[in-house]
Amino acid sequence: MKTNLFNLKWGVLGIVVSLMSCVSDDLAEVGDNVDLTGPTPFYNLADISTSEFDCNDVELSANYEINFQAGSNLAVNGTQYQWSVEPAEGITLIHKDLPILKQLIEAELATVVALEEEIAKIEFRIPCEDDLDRVEVLEAEVAALEAQLALAEAAVSDETRQNVKNLEDQIAALPPATLQDRELIISFPGPGDYNVGLVVTDNLGKSETTERTVTVNQAVPTIAVPEIAEPSFEDNSLFDGTGDGRDSWRAPNNDDWSPFGAGTTVIQINSTSIEGRLPDGFQAAKFPSDGARVAYQEIDVTPGAEYVLTYFSEFDDSSFGDITVSILNPDTANYTESLLDENIVASRTDSNVGRVSDVFKQHAITFEAGENESVIIYVTNTGVESRLDSFAISVKQ
Missing domain, CATH: 2.60.120.260 (Galactose-binding domain-like)
Structure with missing residues (x-):
């Protein structure tokens, strides 16, 4: 009986060893499956277009810009990207970091920029005003703001000026944007439909393509917020500092x-x-x-x-x-x-x-x-x- 049990034990052990040898990486054509999964490309976009109109809603300028960011289902080293735009005539490529660096410069000069923007807003309104009394008040406001602006510019510290110069140097050193960048800004020549494609290639050389139609909309004037005079019925709250609230x-x-x-x-x-x-x-x-x-x-x-x-x-x-x-x-x-x-x-x-x-x-x-x-x-x-x-x-x- 003991001899039979001994033989059964070693028989089972032999079967286990035999099965393990069947999955050994040392055997030819046997082992882990090769990963055949290719990339699944996609991209996100954000419209960052800007435009300017006069008080008669006539377009003065328009920058039709869209920020594109590529992605895929794989987080693998060596992934490559290739954008295509059709029609491509007139498009301009902008480095993704350029708007960020410009915003950082504005943040360094926040007081100066705020005064410049306020002056620009008022100067925009002046040609639209028919009321000469209101024009006189607006021109006086501009003069007062320009005096504040001069003081603010003079008060900019040497440290701030150096920070601004460093940021400007970074802008000058930015490499040209290319259609191989994962993220870039494309400036379009005007409104219309554009076919924007993206090819993603992984580090094994597998490639996939995605393409869709991107519509660039015509710039339209910003709807002005109406003015309610004496909205809280306060004395002296009219544009010229007068009024009894009623x-x-x-x-x-x-x-x-x-x-x-x-x-x-x-x-x-x-x-x-x-x-x-x-x-x-x-x-x-x-x-x-x-x-x-x-x-x-x-x-x-x-x-x-x-x-x-x-x-x-x-x-x-x-x-x-x-x-x-x-x-x-x-x-x-x-x-x-x-x-x-x-x-x-x-x-x-x-x-x-x-x-x-x-x-x-x-x-x-x-x-x-x-x-x-x-x-x-x-x-x-x-x-x-x-x-x-x-x-x-x-x-x-």
Whole structure:
């Protein structure tokens, strides 16, 4: 019996050794499988185009630039990249680090750059202004900013100047961008469709290609943010440093715009000396409980654009009352017409139900300009004394 067990043990051991020898790397044609997986290329892109238009929306310049970054499923050494662009006429290749180095220079000269940008913004507006008084104010602002700019430039330290020079030297030393770079910026000659291909080759010599159509869109003017004058009803907040907080909100005609057909319609003002009690500043618009006062202001808008108007309201809570903020077509001529659906672009009514006296709450109205080049902000109230503050408007993206 012992002899049989001994023979069985060695028999099993022999089978195991035999099986192990079958997977030995020392045997010809036997061993690990060769990795036949090739690269799967892809690329990401980011549009970094810039453009400039004058106040009549005439294009002054446009740089149609897109940042391309290649990738693949393999993280192997020696991977090579080859870009192709069709049509290729007129394209320019830009080193990926150039915008970064330029931003670092701007960061070193942050105060100087901020003043230069503010001056440029105002100088852009001046030719667009028809109001000579406003032009005079803008020119005075430019002169004051230029004086600040001269001081800021003189205050730049030697260390900062050296840092800027070092960055400029890095820009000068950048190698030319090539179609073999993993990441590069391509400047296109103009809008249109371009076929951008990418070939990725791994360190074993295997290659794969991906290609897609990249659409470069025509530059369009930035939609201007409308200006609301005296938005928080503060004294001296007009462009020239004047105003009593109400001047920009007066209806063109008391009789036409009064809810009662006659009488004074100009809003009243509530003020406080305690900072932070109001959403903004120290004054708010007051609408007495009789509903006789209205707010009216026409603002410029861009046809086809969509906007968000925000503001804050507050109510006396002694009895029921509400306040309505409407966006009206510019040809609306009086209070009666302001109630007609065809003249109301958008409207919002808020009541004092559930509200707490002396606590302001923010609201928003979204509206489309349609074919209008201007709209009217019009406010009425009923029931109880109501207040509004801190109007603001933004372009909805």
